[in-house]
Amino acid sequence: MSRPGRDDAPDRLYTLTGGRSRSGPDNPFDLVTLVVAECDPVPGMQSEHAAILRMTERPAAVVEIAAELKLPVSITRILLADLQAAGRVSARHPRKAAVPDPDILEQVLVGLRNL
Numbered sequence: 001m002s003r004p005g006r007d008d009a010p011d012r013l014y015t016l017t018g019g020r021s022r023s024g025p026d027n028p029f030d031l032v033t034l035v036v037a038e039c040d041p042v043p044g045m046q047s048e049h050a051a052i053l054r055m056t057e058r059p060a061a062v063v064e065i066a067a068e069l070k071l072p073v074s075i076t077r078i079l080l081a082d083l084q085a086a087g088r089v090s091a092r093h094p095r096k097a098a099v100p101d102p103d104i105l106e107q108v109l110v111g112l113r114n115l
Contacts (some may be wrong), residue, residue: 028084029077034059034092048079049088056089 029035036059041050048069055065066076083089 027077027081028091028093029062029080030093031061031063031073032094033062034094035062035065035080035089036092037089039088049083052079052083053088059092 035052035056037053037056039053041053045053048071051069052065055068060068062076062080063073065080066073069076071079080089080091084091
């Protein structure tokens with residue numbers, strides 16, 4: 001049973017990735033990694049690569065790119081790794097939120113209880 005709006009036939013996905021099913025152990029792209037284009041698409045470029053470059057003129061998360069392309073995230077990560085290896089995109093990981101000091105949280109809790 002196929003999902004409406006998705007064209008993820010195995011032969012198409014095989015062609016898109018050149019037969020690769022994984023992008024390698026050092027792939028920096030997870031679902032929330034922000035991707036930014038470093039150049040414009042060039043004539044003769046694979047259509048998915050060109051679409052990614054147009055999409056990432058402003059930072060976009062990997063999951064957003066996959067949804068827009070209607071491709072599985074695993075395939076999108078392979079395409080992004082290709083673009084990064086060519087220097088066409090860069091990956092920016094969201095900053096982790098600073099963990100508040102437990103002593104400060106305790107003082108806030110005591111202050112709230114005193115209200």
